[in-house]
Amino acid sequence: MKPISFLVHFLKDFERGIRSRSTDYLAYELRELENIFSLLLLGSLIGVPSPPSSLSFRLFPHMLREIYVMGKRTKDADDVSGEIFGLFAP
């Protein structure tokens, strides 16, 4: 890549990175909402009486990604502060 072209691409991406920092808050909030929604849908499997288990089982194949994310969140549960500090950098 030629130097000028590299510089232009770099500056464009750099600017995108700076702006994306401000959308992290939204992404975080959305992730938490998705998490809560997933928990609600699969609630019957952990003792929450709604929705019926049969419905939860029928939703299972469509929620692979959500279940994977929730599983990993559980793994990271001993380091929640790390993410929060990264997000709200003073």
Add this chain to the structure above:
Amino acid sequence: MPTWVVIVIALAIYVAVYVLYGRKVARDVVKVDPTRQTPAHRFYDGVDYVPGKWPVVFGHHFASIAGAAPIVGPIIALAWGWLPCILWVWLGNAFIGAVHDFLALMASVRYDGKSIQWTSGEVMRPRVSFIFSIFVYLTLILVVAAFANVLAGIFIATPPVATASLLFIAVAVLIGYLIYWKKLNLTAMSVLGVALMIAAIAGSFQIPLALTKNIWMVIFFVYIVVAAALPVTILLQPRDYLNAYLLIAFLVLGGIAFLGVQASMTWPAFTSFSATVIGGQPSPFWPAVPLVIACGALSGFHALVGSGTTSKMLDSEAHALKIGYGGMLTEGFLSTLVIVAVGAFGLSVAGVTASAVGAAGWKALGIPVFSQSYAIGVNAVFGISVAFGAVFASLTVAAFVLTTLDTTNRLARFAWSDILTRGVRSEEARKKPVFRFFTNNWVASVIPAGLGIYLATVSGVFSALWAAFGGANQMLAAIALITSSVWAVNVMRAGRACLVALIPAFLLWVTVAAAYVWYLFTMAGIVNPLTLVIMGIMLILSFYLLYEFIRALRKGPAKTA
């Protein structure tokens, strides 16, 4: 010396240390392996772990670590002369700060994206992570205190900036409303937001807001508690979005202006080893310099950012050096620009001569002097009026400080609950009303805001409170570097190459601990006793962490990443 020469030397040094030293650290200590999958790939989920192009991650990382501190610290430290200041920034960047940021990032990458705080518990003992949390919490209180003081100082010295800052908040809320509630076009709203920001600066001269410090402190307290409790879409996110444009404009205008401006450094290269820097007292350059120049040279918060989010976005280990090491050098370059701006124009802006400042004991110049100096440089190259440029520069600093204040309070609220939850393990005790009272969101928010604003109000000397924050930040960096050093020695087993982390970790700890002791003795009777109590607790905790460091090193290699 011409300013462009200083800037060219800075660029040459940064390129040289990046190529010669940074790459050596990456190769010999971390053993960077571009073929090894990063957490962003190993745990890719499109949500938490997503690889990004390196310039995007670099921009994201830089926006997270850049703030008001690399601007404020060097302005105060210029009282020692511009040469020792700039040398501390450059050497601190190259051998401590950038190594610290890079190692924290890579340790996190090797530990599946876990934070440096978590890593400290892993490579030393779990209780170290808990002590780390307490240390961070105390630091956050001092951040609120120091930055509230900075903001009050700016608003009182230049009332139009106060007006522009309040208008900026209103613009952010309006833009957020139009985007999220009215679903209007993002690009159109971005253009409108930038236009309204320019109008806010232009209009601020008509209605300058002149209030006393105490009134500002009450306003700040209410602002911090309320802003930290609001949903992020109302204020924090739209303001951060507009802040991005402020930061880009500030860097581009300043960078080009001070490369092109025809000026020379008029501030003395060296003044006195014990200039009047902190709390109006003669302050020895060593060990006091890290209390003043914090983020410009190195910062403990960078480790939290790098290991908290950046490590989960890294596409390849080969990018870590550019982002971790290079990000710190970029921030150091920002501090270099600040030193050059005030070094060149500070005396004429303040309307004093070097000999007059010397006769007064080499006291520090204020932030408004920087804004004016920046504006003169921008005016010389771009023709933007000095008055507009000065308010723009001050508004940029103030915008960062405002964001710092409410994000810090959010963090402190979270850290407080985390400490109490980890400290009180009995389920019975957690059910008691007193526990529930102290973990209540509003109570957890009011405590750090109240303590911080109280300290800012009663501590008359701005530089003394700033030094307390700087010391806390630098000790945090020492602890993070200690953690990374133990990781490099015990886990990476990098042998003698680990000295590039061990030596700066130890030297930094010794310097900051000595500075703490100097501060506690010298500032007694000058700052509020609560500041001294907080710093005293931090000093004791840092001794305990040093003990854990030595213990872990003596225990030797045990764990693998």
